[in-house]
Amino acid sequence: MARRLLLGCALACGATLIATPAYACGGLIGPNGAVNLARTTTLAAYHNGIEHYVTAFTFTGATKGTFGSIVPLPGIPTKVERGGDWTLQRLEREVAPPVPKGLFLDHTGVAFAAAPEIILQTKIDALDITVLKGGAFAVGTWAEQHGFNLPPDAPSVLDFYARRSQIFMAARFDAAAAAKRGQRAGDGTPIHLTIPTNNPWVPLRILALGKQGSEVIDADVFLLTDNVPAMLPQPVGGRNLASAPLATGMQLVRSERASASLMQDLKIDKGMGWMPKSMWLTFIRLAAPANTLGYDLAIDATGQNQPSLQAAGFPTGIAAAAKHIRDSLPLWLAWTAAGALTGGLLTTMLRRRLRTA
């Protein structure tokens, strides 16, 4: 009963989120080849044991110096290249109609990291990309030494990821190069990483790096998989896996066979020729206060419905995961659930009494 009521409240909350205007669609490709996306948007596509991770780094418009971000990765990428200009925007367009350009919001880039053993270095547009391997201390120190201003929560966040995978990508905008290319504030550079891995996972906790506790983290996460994916923690509206905790900050908006037109459009974009004829599309909208985003999204794309606790950031077991999610529930939601539960119990008692009478 309590679980149903809690789920009901969570669904109501999710419905509210869906009802808000979609700012994230219809981005235009700028004259310099940059993409404009209003919120953090990520594609994790998985096929034949390879994760294709596509995300965009947004130029914030600084006129001097360098600035960048740190991204934890599930494995060592075999390739890091400029992503197609169209992929992320096409996915956004698939799930929401275009909106007038004037409604775009600025979005802040995510802070990224790298490790002391340099695995790979490349330059993509005005971005200096370094893939590094190392522990939290080594990665953090490297970042500090290379001009990344780490926020105070960086040591614990880096440690959270390094316990699972010691591969990080540091992406740094060269402001001078960006200016030379004519990049404006809000212009994004899509990056496509090809990562062999047993199962994909999407780093979410890193999105809260340096954010204030109540600040809401917005992100759109797209998955393309051969099978219907099982996810941990479960987004609201997702399939019911036994004992899996529910993340109220994640809303499953779409779960369907990708349309033929979407597949065709994506396949013709740069670096997307690997796509098979048919894939399953999952779209998750994240809107969670920073202090509740203590998890990542683990995915089992094999059809065995066993997403990894470790990949979700809960190495100590399902009970710890459930407790974490429960503890991170916003207070108002907990009170709403408690109120609904009390109301339900009172109604039941009243009905019984009336029947007896």
Next chain:
Amino acid sequence: MTLARAVAALLLGAALLPACSSSPRTITVDMRFSHYLPTAMDVRAGETVRFKLVNEDPMTHEFIIGTAAQQEAHEVGGEIDHNGLPGQASLAPGETRTLSFTFGRAGSLIFACHRPGHYAYGMRGTITIA
């Protein structure tokens, strides 16, 4: 009478021993995940304490002892290196450093880090002087 005097002398000696000791008490303060451990300490008025400061984080931290008003002033200050200043230290990533400080009269002080965002994040603790 002689025995009583001897006992009194022993007790007096025992009481004065810590104050006369040549090596001050050492308190180890760990800095990890942008927090201090311990976050609260008790000292005596007039006591000199040797702090062993251990920065386990991959970022620079500070250890600055002062009143609440002094901490607020540091929060908007622009000093980058606090080493050599009384009751203050800056530690590079992974660095261990010692700092000796003599506490004055009874009351309470705060120790804190004023790197951008660290104080607000909770990198602070209290020292009670009895």
